[in-house]
Amino acid sequence: MHADRRQFLAGSAATAALATVPAWAATPARAPLSDLFDELVQTQLRRSPESATQLGLDTAANADLRAKLSDQSATGIAAHKMEISAQLKRLEAIDRAALTPEQRVDLDCILFTRRSAVAIQALDFGGSAYGPSPYVVSQQSGAYQSVPDFLDTKHKIESRGDADAYLQRVQAFGRQIDEQTERMRHDAAAGVVPPDYILDLTIEQLSKTAVPANDALVVQSIARRAAAKGLGDTYGTQAAAIYTAGALPALQRQLAYARDLRAKATHDAGVWKLPQGAAFYPVALKATTTASMTPQEVHTFGLDQAEMLSARLDAELKKQGFTKGSVGERMAALYKNPDQLYPNTDAGKQQAIAYCNAKLDAIRSRLPSVFERVPPYSFEVRRVPPQTEAGAAAAFSQAPAIDGSRPGLVYFNLKDAGDWPKFCLATTVYHEGLPGHQLESGLALSNAGLPLIRKINGFSGYGEGWALYAEQLADEIGLYDDDPLGRLGYLKFMLFRANRCVVDTGLHHLRWSREQAIRRFVEQEGETPGFAAREVERYTVNPGQACSYKIGHSVFADIRTRAQAKQGVRFDLKAYHSAVLRHGRVPLDVLRQIGDEWMARG
Numbered sequence: 001m002h003a004d005r006r007q008f009l010a011g012s013a014a015t016a017a018l019a020t021v022p023a024w025a026a027t028p029a030r031a032p033l034s035d036l037f038d039e040l041v042q043t044q045l046r047r048s049p050e051s052a053t054q055l056g057l058d059t060a061a062n063a064d065l066r067a068k069l070s071d072q073s074a075t076g077i078a079a080h081k082m083e084i085s086a087q088l089k090r091l092e093a094i095d096r097a098a099l100t101p102e103q104r105v106d107l108d109c110i111l112f113t114r115r116s117a118v119a120i121q122a123l124d125f126g127g128s129a130y131g132p133s134p135y136v137v138s139q140q141s142g143a144y145q146s147v148p149d150f151l152d153t154k155h156k157i158e159s160r161g162d163a164d165a166y167l168q169r170v171q172a173f174g175r176q177i178d179e180q181t182e183r184m185r186h187d188a189a190a191g192v193v194p195p196d197y198i199l200d201l202t203i204e205q206l207s208k209t210a211v212p213a214n215d216a217l218v219v220q221s222i223a224r225r226a227a228a229k230g231l232g233d234t235y236g237t238q239a240a241a242i243y244t245a246g247a248l249p250a251l252q253r254q255l256a257y258a259r260d261l262r263a264k265a266t267h268d269a270g271v272w273k274l275p276q277g278a279a280f281y282p283v284a285l286k287a288t289t290t291a292s293m294t295p296q297e298v299h300t301f302g303l304d305q306a307e308m309l310s311a312r313l314d315a316e317l318k319k320q321g322f323t324k325g326s327v328g329e330r331m332a333a334l335y336k337n338p339d340q341l342y343p344n345t346d347a348g349k350q351q352a353i354a355y356c357n358a359k360l361d362a363i364r365s366r367l368p369s370v371f372e373r374v375p376p377y378s379f380e381v382r383r384v385p386p387q388t389e390a391g392a393a394a395a396f397s398q399a400p401a402i403d404g405s406r407p408g409l410v411y412f413n414l415k416d417a418g419d420w421p422k423f424c425l426a427t428t429v430y431h432e433g434l435p436g437h438q439l440e441s442g443l444a445l446s447n448a449g450l451p452l453i454r455k456i457n458g459f460s461g462y463g464e465g466w467a468l469y470a471e472q473l474a475d476e477i478g479l480y481d482d483d484p485l486g487r488l489g490y491l492k493f494m495l496f497r498a499n500r501c502v503v504d505t506g507l508h509h510l511r512w513s514r515e516q517a518i519r520r521f522v523e524q525e526g527e528t529p530g531f532a533a534r535e536v537e538r539y540t541v542n543p544g545q546a547c548s549y550k551i552g553h554s555v556f557a558d559i560r561t562r563a564q565a566k567q568g569v570r571f572d573l574k575a576y577h578s579a580v581l582r583h584g585r586v587p588l589d590v591l592r593q594i595g596d597e598w599m600a601r602g
Contacts, residue, residue: 298505
């Protein structure tokens with residue numbers, strides 16, 4: 001332990017922090033950082049009880065968090081700002097010269113998170129969905145959608161204590177909804193109002209959530225699960241009463257206010273229209289991509305990558321006999337091929353999910369050939385719940401619980417099965433599942449040498465960049481050798497990620513309209529209008545995040561290319577993968593340093 005540990009701690013904070021973390025999740029001794037990191041983890045868990053439950057860390061002295069939801073009031077937001085600023089000062093005061101190379105990586109990662117948070121909080125509006133969002137409530141963010149899904153899928157009910165805690169969270173649900181409605185009022189007073197089409201989606205989803213108790217997921221979930229555990233039928237009745245008295249009126253108030261805002265909303269898509277929008281976008285772009293690129297540089301990068309990938313896709317299409325029309329027209333025709341479509345019914349959607357799970361199973365046996373270590377967790381593919389699919393992303397991934405009590409999950413949005421023809425599914429499974437997000441996050445979570453704070457904090461540029469590299473790797477190890485249409489899907493989605501850079505910067509930097517952005521996807525790569533619209537609507541509320549994928553991929557690919565050129569026949573793919581994965585998720589500038597240091601040693 002570092003001799004002067006008191007500079008990081010106050011009183012018995014370290015003892016309290018360490019006592020709340022189970023042995024299997026404890027931070028290894030990496031003084032002088034470990035004590036501070038343990039304290040920051042504890043503060044983070046207390047700030048976000050939902051995260052504590054999702055990570056399986058709502059135990060021991062943190063067991064009370066099982067009955068709570070986060071404080072999103074104006075007072076809570078102000079306290080969080082002060083907390084983050086104080087943490088940043090302590091982190092910046094650390095003597096880097098006293099640290100090992102591994103510790104410097106850890107410090108740089110946590111410094112990046114706090115610096116990004118301070119920059120975002122300085123703008124004083126919005127909330128968080130996949131990244132910094134100018135809108136606290138939208139089709140992709142807000143307690144109205146996150147809490148019911150969280151209670152249904154993350155809050156375990158094994159005992160009466162679990163069920164009682166669930167009821168307390170239903171009570172807190174109404175409070176959190178009202179806190180976010182007040183935040184919406186605060187933002188609107190500052191001129192921050194979502195576009196009309198975002199409010200239309202939000203109102204649609206709020207209307208489906210603000211339903212009588214008998215139809216509410218938060219009531220149905222506990223009634224079903226408590227009965228299944230032999231806890232009787234009173235919990236459903238209690239949940240219904242709590243929901244009817246608190247959460248439902250709060251939902252109705254939020255819905256009414258969203259309708260009021262809709263009457264004032266404009267159709268402009270980008271954050272440039274907001275009072276501090278010109279400052280917000282570069283901050284969001286830096287926070288999510290972790291790359292030091294200007295909006296114009298990202299736009300140009302996307303255009304260049306899209307041109308190169310369109311040429312590759314054109315060549316592959318011709319190999320399969322698709323020769324007439326533009327690349328976008330040929331891909332659109334392939335999207336409509338009946339042989340590639342699952343029926344747009346519940347049964348057809350179940351078939352699509354079964355196909356995805358089969359692809360996930362098939363790749364497991366290939367992993368040891370290219371990885372020195374594979375994660376110990378289980379993984380599966382599921383469908384996005386119908387009540388949230390109107391505004392949910394096309395596909396996304398949720399990491400497993402650290403203790404393995406819940407599998408890693410890959411979700412597909414099957415609102416319209418036509419958005420997911422068969423040839424597009426496999427590459428998305430590889431991206432979201434194995435060897436993509438689930439492998440990368442599973443390795444980090446099971447990495448005994450990685451501090452807990454590093455395991456539970458991620459970076460979109462790294463995570464999405466790796467997942468896109470994983471799609472490339474799947475092709476390289478032969479997973480499309482007997483599936484040439486699947487390779488078309490892989491290249492099409494690679495092109496899609498390049499166009500994301502073009503569209504996101506187009507919306508927020510170049511003042512494109514929603515319709516212009518949708519048209520880019522439809523014309524360039526044959527996207528269905530519905531799929532393209534949901535993507536553009538996502539970028540509207542999550543500026544910058546969509547650029548993470550291709551920018552991050554370019555860094556992984558560049559390190560590997562340079563290593564192959566330098567090492568020649570000595571290049572070892574397994575060793576490369578271990579080098580770029582061993583530190584967990586890091587900012588892209590840190591990843592470049594890691595790659596350079598590994599090549600220098602090799």
